[in-house]
Structures are given as C-alpha cells and as structure tokens.
Amino acid sequence: MISVTPQQKRLFAALVVFAALVLAGCGFSTEDNGGGSNDPGTEGITLYSGRIPAAIGPAVDSYEKQADRDVQVRFAETADLAATLVEEGDASPADVFFAQEPGAIAAVAEAGLLTKLPQNILDQVPARYRDPEGRWVGVTGRARVIAYNRDAVSESELPPSPFGLTDPKWKDRVGWSPASSSMQEYVTALRAKYGDDRTKQWLEEMVDNGAVAFPDNVTIRDAIAKGEIDVGLINHYYVAQAISEEGPDYPVAVYFPPGGLGSLMLLTSVGVLESSDRKPEAFAFVRSLLSPKSQQFFTSSSKEYPLAKGVAPDPSLNVPIDKIPVSDSSLVDLKELQGTIELMKEAGAL
Amino acid sequence: MAAARRAPLGLLAAGALIGAAAVLPAAYLVVVIAGDLSAALETALSSRALETLLRTAALTAAVVVSSVAIALPIGWLTVRTDLPARRLWAVLCTLPLVIPSYVGAYLLVAALGPNGMLQEALGVDRLPSIYGFTGAWLVLTLFTYPLVLIPLRATLRRIDPQLEDAARAMGRGPLEVFRTVILPQLWPVLAAGSLLVALFTISDFGAVSILRFQSFTAEIYVAYQSSFDRVAAAALGAVLVVSMLVLLLASSRVRGARRVHRLGPGTLRPTQPYKLGRWRWPALAFCSLIVLVAFILPVGVLIYWASKGISTGSTSLNTIAALGGNSLLIAVWAAAVGAIAALIVAALAVRYPSRVTRVIERLAHAGYALPGILVALGLVFFATRAVPALYQTIALLVFAMTIHYLPLAVGPIASSLVQLSPRIEEAARGMGRGPAEVFRTITIPLARGGMMAGAALVFLHAMKELTVTLILSPIGFKTLATDIWTQTTYGFYEASAIPALVLLAVAAIPVYLLSEQGAAPS
Structure with missing residues (x-):
C-alpha cells in the first residue's frame, strides 16, 4: 500500500489550506481586459x-x-x-x-x-x-513586405517582387516563416493570382536558394537586425514597432515590392x-x-x-495604402489555406 | 470470490454518471458527424487521414519507448540502489512534468532552432533541423516521461523483496534478477504509464504545432483554422477516440489479470539497496543529463528571459499574483473533483469487475484522448443547449478539466487498490458491515495515497491547460497559462517568462508530493 509520511501530510494540508484561502478570500479576479481603465461602467x-x-x-x-x-x-x-x-x-x-x-x-x-x-x-x-x-x-x-538590413542591402538592389528572391545573389540571405499564418495567407494569394504550378515553382526555388525558416515574423526581424540574414518576408508593422522602440538607428527597413503581388x-x-x-x-x-x-x-x-x-x-x-493590393482571395477564399499547406509541403517549404 | 461481488447500487450509479459526463465530448463528435455522415466518412477514411494516423502512431510509439527507456533506469536507480542523493534525483527527475509542452517546444526552438542559442554559441551557419518528428519526439519525451516514472517508482517501492532475495540466493546475477523477477512485476505499471504518455502524445497540440509535426491533433486544428470545417474536425476526433480504445485494450491486455497484491502475511521488509560501486558514475551522468536537458536548461532560458523582462519593467507583481490565484483556483477544484470521481471509477473497476464497470473505466478515458479544442467545443455545444446558466462559469470550467484529465487520477488510485488485498474489505463485509460502510471506512482510507497522487497529477495538468480555459472560462478570467499564451502570441518571450516561472513554481509543489509518493513505509 501507499504510505504517507507526516511531512507529506503537512504539506498537503498546507496546500489545501492555501487553496481554501484562495477560494474563500478573493474568489476569482477578472482584471479589466481593456488594458488600463477600471471605470465601473454599466455592463x-x-x-x-x-x-x-x-x-x-x-x-x-x-x-x-x-x-x-x-x-x-x-x-x-x-x-x-x-x-x-x-x-x-x-x-x-x-x-x-x-x-x-x-x-x-x-x-x-x-x-x-x-x-x-x-x-x-x-x-x-x-x-x-x-x-x-x-x-x-x-x-x-497588415501588409506583407520585404524587410532588409540597411547596412547590408540598398533598396535599389531589391527585386520588384518576392519572386526575385530566388536569384542566386540572394542565396542563403533570405529568411521566411512558412509555418506562420500570415505567410500561408500570402502563399494562398499567390496561388489565386498565379496558379498552383507557378507558386510551387517559386516555393521550391526559395528552398533551393537556401531560404532560412524561422518560427515567426519577430524572429526574422531580429535575425535581420543582428545581420544573420539580410532580407526577410514579414508583416510590415513588426519593423515599424521596433523602430518606434529602438529609435531611427534601427538597422532594419521595410520595402514594399511594387510588382505584381509584391506586397499584400x-x-x-x-x-x-x-x-x-x-x-x-x-x-x-x-x-x-x-x-x-x-x-x-x-x-x-x-x-x-x-x-x-x-x-x-x-x-x-x-x-x-492604395499601392498595396488586396487580393480578391484575401476577402473570402482564404479558406483555401488547407490546399496551401499541402502545396508548401510538396515544395519542401514546410 | 471477488468477481462474483455486486457493486453497491449507489456506487454504480455514481460511476455511470461519471462515465456519461466523460463521454460528453465524444457524444458531441457523434452529433456533428451525424449531421453530415458522408463528408465525415470521406475525411476519416481519406488517405491523408491514414497517413496522419500512421505518422502519429510512429510518434506515439517513439515517445512511449523513449519515455520508458528514461523512466526505467531512473526509477530503478532512485528506488533500489545506493545512488548518492537518490531522493533529490527522484524529485529533480520528476520536475520536467511541470513544463507545459507548448513552453517546452518554444524553448527548444529558441535553444536549438534556426539561429537559436546553440547555433549562436557554436557560431555555425546551420544546425540539423529540429522541426518535425525529431523536435516533437524530443519535447514530448522530455516533458512526459515522468508520467511513467511516478507510478513506476511507487510500484518499485512496494515490490516484495522476498522473491528477489530468493533469486539472488540461488546465485542469479543482478541483471538476471531484474529481467526475470523484477521486470515481470513492472509490466502492469509500465503499461499504465505508457498509456498516459501515449494518450498525452496523441492529444497534444502545443508541442506539435510549434514544432510543425503534422500529427492527428494538428490536423484537427488545421481543419478549424484553414477550412473552418467542423465535420472534418469531428471526424478526425472520432478516429482519435477509436485509437484511444485500441490503446486501452492493448494496455489492459498487458496488465492482464495479474495478481499484484501480496498473499503472505505481515508488512514489507525494507529492501537492501544494490551497491552501485563504480557504476554510480555512469548512473549519475545519466540522471544529470536528463535533468539538465529536461529541466535545468529550459528553466535557465526562462530565468534569462525573465531577467530581461524585469529590467524592461513589463510585469506587475499584483497581476502575476491574481493570475496565479486563478490558476490555483481551477487546479485545486479540478484536482479535488477529479480525485473523487476517479476513486469511484477505479473502485468499481478494481473491486467489482464486470462488463459494466469495465465500460465505465474505458469511457472515463474518452476526454483525455481528445485535444482540448474538441473537449471545449463539445461542452460549448451541450452547455449552451442544456444548461445555459452554467455556460462559461467556473463550475463548467472545472467540470471540463475534470473530464479532460480524469484518467490521470484513475491510474494511481486503481493501482493502489490493486495492490491492496480485497481480503481486508471482505473481512469487513464478513463482520457484517454494509458495502457503503466498507467503502467509506476501508477503501477510501487505504486508497488515500493513490488519491493524493491522482489529485496531484490532475492539479498539475489543470495548471498547464490552455485551450479549454480560453474558451470555457468566465469572461475576463485569466490564468498564468493564458497569460503565457497572450505574450508568446506576439513574440514577447521575455514577458512570458515570468508567468511561466510562477506556473512552474506552483506546479512543483504537487510534483514534490508525487516524487515522494510512498517514500518510506510509516
């Protein structure tokens, strides 16, 4: 049988008492969700x-x-x-x-x-x-854009759309986040505009060109700032937020590719x-x-x-804002995400 | 005689109620599937579902094997040998259980992922990818193997040394004794622990989503997130329930009808620990490696982040205290209700085995095999229709947690009952006490150790739970886990470290209890 030492009994008793206090004393606290104000307005x-x-x-x-x-x-x-x-x-x-x-x-x-x-x-x-x-x-x-390190790249070098990032000159210099929903939405929009074959070809060429996979937009931005990679496909506001925190010397800038579905x-x-x-x-x-x-x-x-x-x-x-396309697909057909995930897997991006 | 006994009617009714409650999420799946049977069948029988099932089965098998491979030596070393500071090692090796799989996964990515800490430290361009199978296997193994270790240690303590001594006296070597005498007695507990690890693996979403392993649960989330297809999600969930039943059958076959309680009179004689001699160095190295990777490194990263988070002044202590109070409130209630419900289920299954009580025990596992999102949506479905007054209240949240984690408590309680000879209860019956009185005066007190262990496990998991809390909690109710989620969603890893550390600290209390379970015969 399982036996219990006196210390354990005391510990358990202490836990129970503590819990009872929690239950009795404060009930549960629901903080104000909005952020700061505690105005007791009507429900x-x-x-x-x-x-x-x-x-x-x-x-x-x-x-x-x-x-x-x-x-x-x-x-x-x-x-x-x-x-x-x-x-x-x-x-x-x-x-x-x-x-x-x-x-x-x-x-x-x-x-x-x-x-x-x-x-x-x-x-x-x-x-x-x-x-x-x-x-x-x-x-x-929220716009999909190309972020780049200002010390390593000048804006004029950047291609008119992410399709240009498959050029050998960008080998191993590009970061992306195939697992993030914003990247997947972007790929979905590419499929709607250019078809599955062209999109898959682009994904494969990106993988072959050594695109580095990051878990999310934030880590891509931070890697660009540290100079580990030179450019990355991210949502625009992550960079803007960092600039407002870190000041104008922040080394990362955003570039809205003007061509086709360059940004979205x-x-x-x-x-x-x-x-x-x-x-x-x-x-x-x-x-x-x-x-x-x-x-x-x-x-x-x-x-x-x-x-x-x-x-x-x-x-x-x-x-x-009107320079940034809203893909028709971004309105309703983003339910197509499932097909996108499959395509990205076939292309070896996921 | 035991098989012929009839369960007291009150106990049976309570058990039936618990079984019915636990099966609610599965019943919801049936309702949704019935709405569009052909679409559901198409999803469930698609080649994609089959591939995902095989992939998930491979991951589950790998996690179970490696969990046993870690737990078995550590269990034996910390119970049966003269390993230095073995009680400390027992606690340390149980602690990884406090780390939620989603926290463990993002820590793994931060440490070993692309441009992570290790890569930076080594100064290399690229490391082998941790995404996919490797990462999911690593995280799930490191943070769930204690589910095997805990009951294993409890059992090792209770093994009658007489057999072993006899084998040794006949000149068998330690390895042979372990293989022929000890291991056979451990199969049931290894099967029970493996079942918990396996069910955790198939229903986990945190680790597989962050590490991009397309498991069955990830597929269920994809069905919601990309195609918003509730029929497909329910169909996939039904496949999980069927898998759970298969695992249960396999596990109960291993556990079989073995008699584990002793027949001889008297109490256990303390065992003579094995002298490790020079072997204590590799033994210590093994324990250190596991503790380093599964506990010290993750906590170290969190402390590092927390120190950065504090310096930016982003966390208020009052907020953390309120979040901790909320987490504790849910976890304590779930643990208390879960332990009582589990005692009823376990007592029925162990003491009054019959077709009905077996079915009740299996039903009790249904909520654990399903990912949180399906448990939550199932209760959304029933509560809004049947008991709207309870919808999104603490009571419903506790109820959801209880049915989600019930099997965690059934296991330890059942094994403490199994090891207890039914003859004690029979003797009490023979002396003219009624079944209810025997249950109250004999069974419950003797199963107390198992109940505490079961309650501790439910407490721990309820502390870590995320999806069910987000959907079913009273509006505005936040816990440590939901706060971690809020912060990490936007990449505020530093800010998430403080609630994560507080969660770990609170969850460490029951882990200490668990690792000390049955420490010394009193």
Whole structure:
C-alpha cells in the first residue's frame, strides 16, 4: 500500500489550506481586459477577440469611456473563437467578433451568424476592405513586405517582387516563416493570382536558394537586425514597432515590392452577431473602432494601416495604402489555406 | 470470490454518471458527424487521414519507448540502489512534468532552432533541423516521461523483496534478477504509464504545432483554422477516440489479470539497496543529463528571459499574483473533483469487475484522448443547449478539466487498490458491515495515497491547460497559462517568462508530493 509520511501530510494540508484561502478570500479576479481603465461602467457588450489585449486595449477603453459601458472581452485564437461561435449558435453570449485572420470571419459569416451592418458603418470603409454582402468590415490592414538590413542591402538592389528572391545573389540571405499564418495567407494569394504550378515553382526555388525558416515574423526581424540574414518576408508593422522602440538607428527597413503581388494587404476585421440582443451598442462599438481616435491608435501604436476613410496612416508608413493590393482571395477564399499547406509541403517549404 | 461481488447500487450509479459526463465530448463528435455522415466518412477514411494516423502512431510509439527507456533506469536507480542523493534525483527527475509542452517546444526552438542559442554559441551557419518528428519526439519525451516514472517508482517501492532475495540466493546475477523477477512485476505499471504518455502524445497540440509535426491533433486544428470545417474536425476526433480504445485494450491486455497484491502475511521488509560501486558514475551522468536537458536548461532560458523582462519593467507583481490565484483556483477544484470521481471509477473497476464497470473505466478515458479544442467545443455545444446558466462559469470550467484529465487520477488510485488485498474489505463485509460502510471506512482510507497522487497529477495538468480555459472560462478570467499564451502570441518571450516561472513554481509543489509518493513505509 501507499504510505504517507507526516511531512507529506503537512504539506498537503498546507496546500489545501492555501487553496481554501484562495477560494474563500478573493474568489476569482477578472482584471479589466481593456488594458488600463477600471471605470465601473454599466455592463455592456461582449466581445470575442482574436487579437491580443495589447493590440486592442486602448481602443476598447476609449469606447468604454465614451459610452459609459463595460466591454467584456474573451481573448483566444481567432480560429478557435470562430469554431466556438459556430457551436454556440443563437445562444452565443458574444455581440461582436474581432478577427485577426480574414478566413475566420468569412467562415462565421458563411454560417449565417453575422448580421448585416448598417450602411453608415459600411460607408466608413472603402469597398475593397469589406465583405461584399456587408456582414463585416476591415478595421486595420497588415501588409506583407520585404524587410532588409540597411547596412547590408540598398533598396535599389531589391527585386520588384518576392519572386526575385530566388536569384542566386540572394542565396542563403533570405529568411521566411512558412509555418506562420500570415505567410500561408500570402502563399494562398499567390496561388489565386498565379496558379498552383507557378507558386510551387517559386516555393521550391526559395528552398533551393537556401531560404532560412524561422518560427515567426519577430524572429526574422531580429535575425535581420543582428545581420544573420539580410532580407526577410514579414508583416510590415513588426519593423515599424521596433523602430518606434529602438529609435531611427534601427538597422532594419521595410520595402514594399511594387510588382505584381509584391506586397499584400491582410485585414483584421469585425462583425456583429445576428444573435446579439444589444445590436445598437454593438454597432456603436464597431463605429468606435472605425473612429479617427481608435484608427489613430491602431496606426500609431501597432503601425497597422487604418482602413476607415479619411484617417491618415502613421507617418512611418510611407507607402500609400492604395499601392498595396488586396487580393480578391484575401476577402473570402482564404479558406483555401488547407490546399496551401499541402502545396508548401510538396515544395519542401514546410 | 471477488468477481462474483455486486457493486453497491449507489456506487454504480455514481460511476455511470461519471462515465456519461466523460463521454460528453465524444457524444458531441457523434452529433456533428451525424449531421453530415458522408463528408465525415470521406475525411476519416481519406488517405491523408491514414497517413496522419500512421505518422502519429510512429510518434506515439517513439515517445512511449523513449519515455520508458528514461523512466526505467531512473526509477530503478532512485528506488533500489545506493545512488548518492537518490531522493533529490527522484524529485529533480520528476520536475520536467511541470513544463507545459507548448513552453517546452518554444524553448527548444529558441535553444536549438534556426539561429537559436546553440547555433549562436557554436557560431555555425546551420544546425540539423529540429522541426518535425525529431523536435516533437524530443519535447514530448522530455516533458512526459515522468508520467511513467511516478507510478513506476511507487510500484518499485512496494515490490516484495522476498522473491528477489530468493533469486539472488540461488546465485542469479543482478541483471538476471531484474529481467526475470523484477521486470515481470513492472509490466502492469509500465503499461499504465505508457498509456498516459501515449494518450498525452496523441492529444497534444502545443508541442506539435510549434514544432510543425503534422500529427492527428494538428490536423484537427488545421481543419478549424484553414477550412473552418467542423465535420472534418469531428471526424478526425472520432478516429482519435477509436485509437484511444485500441490503446486501452492493448494496455489492459498487458496488465492482464495479474495478481499484484501480496498473499503472505505481515508488512514489507525494507529492501537492501544494490551497491552501485563504480557504476554510480555512469548512473549519475545519466540522471544529470536528463535533468539538465529536461529541466535545468529550459528553466535557465526562462530565468534569462525573465531577467530581461524585469529590467524592461513589463510585469506587475499584483497581476502575476491574481493570475496565479486563478490558476490555483481551477487546479485545486479540478484536482479535488477529479480525485473523487476517479476513486469511484477505479473502485468499481478494481473491486467489482464486470462488463459494466469495465465500460465505465474505458469511457472515463474518452476526454483525455481528445485535444482540448474538441473537449471545449463539445461542452460549448451541450452547455449552451442544456444548461445555459452554467455556460462559461467556473463550475463548467472545472467540470471540463475534470473530464479532460480524469484518467490521470484513475491510474494511481486503481493501482493502489490493486495492490491492496480485497481480503481486508471482505473481512469487513464478513463482520457484517454494509458495502457503503466498507467503502467509506476501508477503501477510501487505504486508497488515500493513490488519491493524493491522482489529485496531484490532475492539479498539475489543470495548471498547464490552455485551450479549454480560453474558451470555457468566465469572461475576463485569466490564468498564468493564458497569460503565457497572450505574450508568446506576439513574440514577447521575455514577458512570458515570468508567468511561466510562477506556473512552474506552483506546479512543483504537487510534483514534490508525487516524487515522494510512498517514500518510506510509516
């Protein structure tokens, strides 16, 4: 039989007492999700957010102050939240869904769970950044770009599109992140525009040319800064964020390749649930996300492109937004990601 | 006589309820699959699913074999030999269990991945890739082998030395004694530990996603993330449940109908430890290597990151304390509820073996074989329809954790019951006590050690759990694990190190208990 020493009994007893204190004393603490404010406003809408607190906090706060309402936020992976919304159906406690990736909100809309947004909301965003049927709008844009080390490469050397990075002169100098969802979305857009054969050929040539695989955008950026690689395929705002932290001497710069699908705009987007019984408040929240103040926050803090009309991108974003293509596929067909993953595996990139 | 006994009705009813609860996520899969049977069959029977299944089976087999290969020598060294500081080694070698697989995986990438720490230290251009099978195998082995080690050590302590002494007296060498006398007695516990490692491997998402191994669980997530196809995900989940049943059958075949409790009277005589002599150096080297790779290096990286995180002033102690309190709240409740539920399941299976109690025991494993996302979505489905008032409450979250990790507690409790001769209970019955009274006054007190071990294992896993917490917790409820997730999602590794270290520190308490399980006969 298992015997227990007196010390173990004491330890276990201590643990139980500690736990009891936790249970009795503080109950559980739910911190304010928005980020800072502790305004005890009246209970308001529930938001399912695929974007992390740091990315949306102040925008949520500003709505809470202005509307004198508390926003309840559930944070999780965008795809998991989409799946949760589908299972909840009409019983969902959520009023608003804020998606990090474009495919997820399209899937929720396809399941008939999103209500059509009022025209005055839709009108705030150019047509190419929203659902043709009006069930969701883009909030911010994240561009796929080429980042490079200014000490090792001059901008004039860079090719007009990532297709040029298969040139022998870039051998072993390029970093990418085949496993990240943003890279996979980019490849999906390539497939839609150039077909599977051309895309696969590019992937294979990249692998043959010694493209270095990193786990994510951040590690690519840091490797470029350290001079381990000279260029990398990443989302633009990672570099902009580092520049605003490290100062103008930061050695990494971004380059928006002008040719073809050189760069690509990926949207974060928001929709209101059909099942919501607080639709007017939910619409007000969406309007608030598209307000100049929130859009200004998104662009100045995360360096993403504001999508609402009439809001200027952060000065560091020196490529005009309409120069960056939004692939048709980035609106709905990003559900094609499965095929992309298979293609990337066949090409040896994954 | 034991087989003929009928289970008390109350116990049986409780067991049936627990079985029904544990099977809820699997029932959800059936509901979804029934909605589009042909599409589900197409996914489940596709060549892609088969390939993924084979790949996952290969990974599972590799992880099980290497876990046993690590746990067996360490277990034997720390229980039966004069290894210096063996109790310390026992604790150190159990500690890797506190490291969540997703943390272990990103630490491995940071250390051994492209442009990682090792590459920087060596100054070479490229290292062999750790992505895919190699990395997943390494991480899952290093952070789950204690699931074999813990019950193994408990069993080694309880083995009757008389057989061994007899074999030795007849002139058999130590290796031969181990092979012919000790090992046969260990098969059941090795099978039970391997089952837990195997089920952990097939349902893990953290390690395989970061290390890009396309396992069955990763495929389920792909079904959600890229095609948002719940039927495909459910069909793949159903294949996992079937695999789980196959593993259970295989494991119970190994465990078989062996009698493990002693027949002789009296208490165990303390065993004479083997003298290692010069062999203690390779033995120490082996233990050091495992502890270095599976615990000291990962924790070292975390401490290094944490020191950078503190210097940038990004963490508030109050926040960490609140997160730790929330983690503890869930883990303690899940451990308590899980241990009680597991006792009922184990007592039924061990004491009242019958077709019904066997089915209940197998059903209890259903929630552990499934990845967190399917457990969570299954409860989303049922709770929003049946008990909307409980949806996204602490109660539902604890319930989810309990059914997700129930088998972790059933194992130790069952083995403590198996080793306990049913004759004690029979004697009590013979003296006129009712079955419920015997259960309360004899079975529960004697299974206490197993219950503590089971509770500790559930506690540990509930602390580390991520997906179920993100989806089912009350809104705004954050734990250490969800905070780690928030930080790492955006590459704030330094900021994630502090909650990760706090999680490790809290989780180390039950690990200490586990490694000391049955330390000395009282």
